[in-house]
Amino acid sequence: MKKIIKNIIELLPRKRAMTAAVPFSVLFSKFQDILTINNNVLEMIAEVNDKLGGNYIFDRHYIETTCQRISDQVLKLIHDLNTIAPNKYMALHDTYRRIVAEIEKDLAGRPYCHFGPFTVAYNAINRNSSESVGGKNASIAEIHNFLALRIPDGFAVTGAAFHAFLAKNNLQENIDGILGAWRDEKVSLEDATKKIRKLILNSKLPNKLEKELTRSLGQLSGSDKHKPVLFAVRSSAWGEDGERSFAGQYKTILNVPAAELANAYRQVVASAYSETALMYRQKIGFHEDEVTMAVACQVMVAAVASGVLYTLDPQHGHGGAMQLSATWGLGAPVVSGQVSGDRFTIDRTSPHHVKEMQLVRKKSALNPIAGGGTALNPVAIDRQTQACLNNDQIKQIAATGLLIEKYFKKPQDIEFAIDRQGQVIVLQSRPLNIDQTDAPKAPELAKLLRQYPVLFRDQGEIAQAGVATGQVYMFSEDSKLRDVPAGAILVTRFASPLLAKVMAKVSAILTDIGSPTGHLATIAREFRVPCIVNTGNATELLHPGQEITVDAEANIVYQGLVNELCLYELSEEAIEETSEYRLLRRVLKNIAPLNLLDPAEKSFTPVACRTLHDITRFVHEKAVEELIDRNYYQQHDPKTTSGKLRLNIPLDLVLIDIDGGLRSGSRKGEVMPEAILSVPMLALLKGLSHPLAWDNEPMSVDMRSFMSSLTRTFSTELASPKYVGQNLAVISKEYANVSLRLGYHFTMIDSYVTDNINDNYAYFRFFGGVTDETRRCRRAEFLGRVLARHDFRVELHDDLVVARIKKMDKEGMLQRLQVLGWLVGFTRQLDVKMLSEQHINLYIDKFNKLMEVNI
Amino acid sequence: MSAQQKTSILILDDEPIVSKRLKPSLEKQGYEVETFTVSAEALKRTNERSFDIVITDLKMEGLDGMEFLTAVKEKSPATEIIVITGFATMETAKESFQKGVFDFLAKPFKIGEISAVISKAEQKIRQTL
Numbered sequence: 013m014k015k016i017i018k019n020i021i022e023l024l025p026r027k028r029a030m031t032a033a034v035p036f037s038v039l040f041s042k043f044q045d046i047l048t049i050n051n052n053v054l055e056m057i058a059e060v061n062d063k064l065g066g067n068y069i070f071d072r073h074y075i076e077t078t079c080q081r082i083s084d085q086v087l088k089l090i091h092d093l094n095t096i097a098p099n100k101y102m103a104l105h106d107t108y109r110r111i112v113a114e115i116e117k118d119l120a121g122r123p124y125c126h127f128g129p130f131t132v133a134y135n136a137i138n139r140n141s142s143e144s145v146g147g148k149n150a151s152i153a154e155i156h157n158f159l160a161l162r163i164p165d166g167f168a169v170t171g172a173a174f175h176a177f178l179a180k181n182n183l184q185e186n187i188d189g190i191l192g193a194w195r196d197e198k199v200s201l202e203d204a205t206k207k208i209r210k211l212i213l214n215s216k217l218p219n220k221l222e223k224e225l226t227r228s229l230g231q232l233s234g235s236d237k238h239k240p241v242l243f244a245v246r247s248s249a250w251g252e253d254g255e256r257s258f259a260g261q262y263k264t265i266l267n268v269p270a271a272e273l274a275n276a277y278r279q280v281v282a283s284a285y286s287e288t289a290l291m292y293r294q295k296i297g298f299h300e301d302e303v304t305m306a307v308a309c310q311v312m313v314a315a316v317a318s319g320v321l322y323t324l325d326p327q328h329g330h331g332g333a334m335q336l337s338a339t340w341g342l343g344a345p346v347v348s349g350q351v352s353g354d355r356f357t358i359d360r361t362s363p364h365h366v367k368e369m370q371l372v373r374k375k376s377a378l379n380p381i382a383g384g385g386t387a388l389n390p391v392a393i394d395r396q397t398q399a400c401l402n403n404d405q406i407k408q409i410a411a412t413g414l415l416i417e418k419y420f421k422k423p424q425d426i427e428f429a430i431d432r433q434g435q436v437i438v439l440q441s442r443p444l445n446i447d448q449t450d451a452p453k454a455p456e457l458a459k460l461l462r463q464y465p466v467l468f469r470d471q472g473e474i475a476q477a478g479v480a481t482g483q484v485y486m487f488s489e490d491s492k493l494r495d496v497p498a499g500a501i502l503v504t505r506f507a508s509p510l511l512a513k514v515m516a517k518v519s520a521i522l523t524d525i526g527s528p529t530g531h532l533a534t535i536a537r538e539f540r541v542p543c544i545v546n547t548g549n550a551t552e553l554l555h556p557g558q559e560i561t562v563d564a565e566a567n568i569v570y571q572g573l574v575n576e577l578c579l580y581e582l583s584e585e586a587i588e589e590t591s592e593y594r595l596l597r598r599v600l601k602n603i604a605p606l607n608l609l610d611p612a613e614k615s616f617t618p619v620a621c622r623t624l625h626d627i628t629r630f631v632h633e634k635a636v637e638e639l640i641d642r643n644y645y646q647q648h649d650p651k652t653t654s655g656k657l658r659l660n661i662p663l664d665l666v667l668i669d670i671d672g673g674l675r676s677g678s679r680k681g682e683v684m685p686e687a688i689l690s691v692p693m694l695a696l697l698k699g700l701s702h703p704l705a706w707d708n709e710p711m712s713v714d715m716r717s718f719m720s721s722l723t724r725t726f727s728t729e730l731a732s733p734k735y736v737g738q739n740l741a742v743i744s745k746e747y748a749n750v751s752l753r754l755g756y757h758f759t760m761i762d763s764y765v766t767d768n769i770n771d772n773y774a775y776f777r778f779f780g781g782v783t784d785e786t787r788r789c790r791r792a793e794f795l796g797r798v799l800a801r802h803d804f805r806v807e808l809h810d811d812l813v814v815a816r817i818k819k820m821d822k823e824g825m826l827q828r829l830q831v832l833g834w835l836v837g838f839t840r841q842l843d844v845k846m847l848s849e850q851h852i853n854l855y856i857d858k859f860n861k862l863m864e865v866n867i
Numbered sequence: 868m869s870a871q872q873k874t875s876i877l878i879l880d881d882e883p884i885v886s887k888r889l890k891p892s893l894e895k896q897g898y899e900v901e902t903f904t905v906s907a908e909a910l911k912r913t914n915e916r917s918f919d920i921v922i923t924d925l926k927m928e929g930l931d932g933m934e935f936l937t938a939v940k941e942k943s944p945a946t947e948i949i950v951i952t953g954f955a956t957m958e959t960a961k962e963s964f965q966k967g968v969f970d971f972l973a974k975p976f977k978i979g980e981i982s983a984v985i986s987k988a989e990q991k992i993r994q995t996l
Contacts, residue, residue: 063975069889070975071882073953454894461895470979477978565892567979584891592884 036652037670039096039639040742044749046092046635047760049085051777051814053628056082057604058809062529063596065537066477066587067564075596079115082603086624089631097638103618104627111624114602118595130173131224133231134166140601144170146248146306151420151441158539159415159516162437164244166310167228169277171250173221174305177281181215187285194290205287212282217274229270232311242312242384243268245276246440247283250304261289262305266342267312267380281305312380313437315429317400318343319353322444323413324360324423324582332575333367334358334410340391340400341377343427343439351376354400361573362499364410371399401430408436411498416441418519421478421540421586452576465571467560471547472522474564475533478542479581480520481573484558486551487511489850501562503554507532507545508849512786515539520562522550522569529809531789540588544569611637611753632758636740636751640666655683657741659701661837663754665739667693673743690743692763692774695826696750699833704862706837754840757781757788761832765825772825773818776804776832781811781843790846791839794855801860802831830867834859873899874989879909879935880924880951885974889922892978893985906930910938917943920969920988922981925952925959933962940967945995947988951976 060078063070090104128144137145137153145153145168156163178184187208194204217225232241247262263283268276283289284305293303319338339346339353346353357368373396376388401409409428417424422443429437452460485500493513496502502511502518507526512535515521519541526532526545536543542564544550550569554560561574565581587593601623608616608626611633621627654668667674667683673690674683685701688694699705741750746766752759763774778795781788788811795813796806803824804815817828838859845851876898878886886902893900901918903909906927913921921939925932936948947969952959955973963971969991970984 067977067979068975069885069978069981071880071884071953073882074975077953454891455897455899457895458897462897474977474979565978566895566982580895585887587888590884590887 036668039642040668040670042092042095043635043639043742046089046096046631047749047751047762049089049092050628050632051760053082053085053089053624054777054779054812055807055809055814056085057625058529058812060596060600061534061604061809064593064600065475065528065533066593067474067528070592070596072592072595075592075599076119079119079599079603082624083112083115086627089628093631093635093638096635097642100638101618101631101634104621104630107618107621108624108627111602111622111627115599118599118602121595128170128172129224130170130176130218130221131228132168132170133228134163134168137168140598141168143250144172144306146171146250146304146308148246148248148440148442149306149308150248152308152310152438154419155416155438155441159419161412161415162435164310164313164437164439165232166243166308167232168248169221169225169307169309171304171306173218173224174281174307176218176221177215180218181211183211183215186211191290201287201290205285205290208285209282212285213275213278215278217277222274225273228309229273241270242380243270243273243276244308244310244312244439245273245280246308246310247280248306248308249284250302250306261286261292264344266344266386267384269384272384273309277307280307308440310439313429313431313439314380315342315437316432316434317341317405318427318429318439319346319401321409321413321426321428322423323417323426324444324579325357332360334360334364334413336401336406336409338400339377340374340395341379341389342386343429344386345378345388347427356401356406358406358410360410360414362411362497364407366403366406369399371397373397374400405430405434405436412436412438414499415516417582418480419516419540421582421588423582452580454580457576457580460576461570461574464561464574467569467571468547468550468553469566469568471550472544472567473528473546474567475526475528475530475543475545476536476541477565477587478520478540479561479563479565479577480542481559481561481575481578482519484554484556484560485518486554486556501560503550505551506849510786510849511535515541520544520564522547522554522562524548524551527808529807530793531785531810534810540586632751633753636753639668639742640740655681657683657685659685659697661701661706662840663700663739663752663837665741665750665752668740668742670742670744672745673747688743689745690748691746691822691826692748692765692829693741693743693750695765695829696748696761696763696833696836699830699867700836702834702837702866704866705834706840752836754836757839757843759836761829763825763829765822765829767822769819769821772820772822773816774804774825774828774832776813776815778813778839779811783843783846785811787843787846790849790852791843794842794846794852794859795835795839797852797856798831798835798859802828804828827867831863834862834866838862873897874920874992875899875918876901876920876922876985877909877913877918878902878922879906879927879932880904880922881906881927882924885924885951888978889981892982896982898985906932906935910935913939913942918946919992920947920949920985922949922951922985925950925963926954933959933966936963936968937966945992947992949981949984949988951981 090108093101132145134153137150139150139154142150149168152163155161190204190207193199194201244266245268246264249262263280265276265279284303317338317340319336322335325333325335336356336358337346337353345351352372354372355370356366359365359367374391375396377391378386379389381387413424413426416426424441425444426441427439429439431437480501482499482501484503485496487502487504496514496517498517499519501520503522505524507523507530511532515535516539521536521541521543523545524547528545533545542562544564559573561570561577563577603624605623606625606629607622608620608629621630652668652670653674654666657665657667675687675689739752741748747764750761757780760777765772781791792808792811792813796808799815800806804817807814876893878889880886881904883904890900890902906929910930923932923936939946950963950968950971951974953974960971969988972981
């Protein structure tokens with residue numbers, strides 16, 4: 013990776029770029045390079061994304077070389093563009109350097125926690141935030157943002173705030189001094205702790221932090237100036253809930269008034285240097301300078317009862333049970349073990365029967381005091397021996413726990429509260445380290461697994477690795493999503509993106525048809541739901557209600573519930589937690605997302621590019637624009653002819669002829685269809701110019717999509733012709749290269765057709781769209797299936813479609829090109845109409861009928 | 868090797884993640900697995916006992932994979948060797964096969980892919996017995 017920066021420096025004193033006198037053929041060859049690299053980059057990005065499915069074994073070397081390969085290609089793109097348009101887009105180099113530097117920092121393993129904002133609202137936190145907001149904040153926010161479970165409103169005070177707090181008060185140096193003295197046995201542990209604590213409690217918060225705290229308070233939903241908000245302030249240290257469990261090392265302060273927040277913050281920070289914490293860190297070899305204390309500020313829940321759930325109790329029934337403890341009021345006394353609460357042993361499988369119940373006399377309960385703080389109050393006699401949770405609540409807590417466990421792929425230690433409405437609120441969740449000795453060992457498991465009948469193996473492809481047990485639920489076109497039971501193993505014919513809506517609920521997904529690079533696979537990965545696609549006939553081999561175990565690691569489906577396999581998986585480190593996986597996900601943030609959409613927007617600039625994908629997109633768009641500008645609007649190479657096609661279709665197309673593609677003597681600036689001699693271009697146009705190809709049926713009225721297209725200033729029809737018209741075809745007698753931008757999607761067709769069958773090929777690429785991802789993917793699916801029917805070799809990656817055909821005779825090629833021409837018209841805005849999965853088939857039928865009649 | 872005996876596999880890769888992910892997956896399938904990240908240690912182990920199958924990376928610090936597999940083959944010609952590498956080139960593949968390597972896999976690979984190769988190697992071993 014370091015090579016990249018070197019490369020840039022070497023390349024900076026660039027050869028004097030080509031001037032306008034350069035023949036078009038040279039410019040065009042650069043343009044073709046850009047198209048090729050552009051395709052390579054898109055395909056590489058899609059390939060790397062696939063590696064996140066957990067089915068691949070990849071190492072650090074792979075991550076480094078992939079970043080290097082993609083970066084190298086993108087750098088070439090920038091050079092090629094600046095060759096076509098001499099030094100016009102030099103600003104791209106700065107952007108590129110900025111992005112690559114970010115990637116390098118990730119590869120170098122930067123401590124994330126030193127950068128960024130000081131506070132982050134829970135609704136803005138995702139799984140990538142954990143290094144800045146700490147594990148506890150990240151997981152609780154994800155539980156809400158991904159799994160839609162109830163959590164208290166709140167915000168994180170980040171690691172960056174912690175480091176700024178230390179820096180402002182010169183604390184790190186002082187703390188290091190005291191700790192050094194302790195290690196040299198000049199100061200006792202007790203004294204060292206006291207000194208550090210005093211230093212921290214007397215330190216000032218940075219102004220920026222004070223301001224951000226005030227702002228965050230104001231942004232809390234339902235914040236009412238007349239009703240004071242009180243907080244639970246918890247530690248969320250970096251590494252706290254990760255591989256090493258610092259559980260219980262740090263302080264939580266309950267019922268803190270807003271005015272006291274700064275004080276509570278200081279106290280929680282000070283708890284990072286408590287005696288137990290220091291001893292523990294020394295024991296496990298955690299470096300003191302690795303300490304980063306982010307803090308969680310959660311609005312207090314008016315709890316009727318609270319407690320702790322362990323989602324797995326390995327001592328009980330071979331991992332088939334959960335352990336729940338709860339008491340009246342706030343849960344702190346039970347969490348700390350100060351008092352024993354009611355205990356329930358619950359069945360892990362739905363409907364979660366209570367297997368054992370142990371009620372205790374609960375004489376007192378911890379309750380919040382109106383102005384802040386807590387007090388232990390006596391409990392009314394009749395409630396002392398009453399169970400503090402009813403059966404419904406217990407079931408709800410158990411189901412919640414399993415959902416969280418399934419998502420994080422680890423047994424969980426969950427703190428919860430029951431609010432006045434009887435609802436379960438998750439307060440925090442962290443991985444429960446179960447004793448490895450209780451989990452089955454892999455070799456024993458091998459023996460055990462032989463006892464279970466294998467229903468099928470190695471059928472289909474793993475889209476998301478993992479293990480799940482459950483009952484089969486057959487999902488068909490007539491099924492309703494709301495009928496899908498929680499914990500079910502969903503078996504379906506098609507890998508429909510519609511299933512995204514039940515993803516958080518189901519244990520695993522098996523499909524007959526589908527691709528591991530399709531949209532459903534992407535969502536399964538997002539939710540970490542084990543998923544095997546393209547099994548061929550899972551819907552025939554399985555029946556509704558059947559109890560099965562899906563091993564989407566070994567690609568085997570067993571008859572029966574192999575709980576030991578689940579227990580084994582839960583005791584293993586999840587692939588998603590390995591440093592390689594996290595690193596790949598992190599570097600992809602600066603590579604894969606596409607943020608630049610509308611070239612007509614002012615923000616479509618080199619500076620606005622945030623990822624390597626953005627740069628790729630920018631270069632492609634500008635390359636097309638430059639070629640047209642320089643060879644149509646301006647003076648051009650006398651060896652070429654160019655002009656706008658005169659054709660009554662809603663598409664402006666500039667043709668540039670490089671060799672015999674147009675009849676000589678064409679009028680300057682305009683091309684009549686009759687003047688075209690290019691064999692592949694004529695075939696394309698035959699489809700493209702057919703009036704029915706532009707499918708004029710009225711648009712389905714769907715306000716949501718319509719509005720979304722408006723807000724994204726969908727302006728193809730409205731913008732000036734200069735912007736609409738960036739559609740380009742470069743042709744010769746036997747060749748056509750067509751770049752089209754219709755609305756928000758991009759089509760590229762490249763084809764060569766002669767009498768020599770071995771030279772013939774056509775390449776088609778389609779990408780993007782204006783609607784939500786689901787509909788774009790449906791359109792891609794439509795394209796993929798139509799193209800495959802016409803003998804193209806098709807690759808689908810979400811909404812990217814790449815199709816190739818080669819070595820077909822001339823007549824066959826021309827017919828396929830005609831189909832491509834039809835498709836260009838037909839698919840324009842087709843995504844908007846893709847209201848459901850059924851629409852894919854509907855439009856395929858419609859298109860096939862058109863082809864039967866017209867080709 | 869009796870039919871009841873487990874097939875033994877040694878994995879050598881200097882990146883710990885490879886063994887970390889392969890070992891449990893192969894053990895679950897009933898193989899006996901030992902893993903190494905340092906080639907000298909793996910070599911020491913192969914001098915102590917023989918393995919049915921050896922899976923090795925090529926590019927490593929110190930003794931590299933090619934030297935390691937040559938040594939293993941010399942000592943125990945019956946051992947089947949599977950090469951896994953992130954630097955797959957035609958040359959290294961050719962050289963590997965000349966040395967009698969059973970198969971050559973480019974990293975990254977799917978767990979299913981390497982499992983298939985291992986079970987083929989296992990079949991070959993059982994046939995020759």
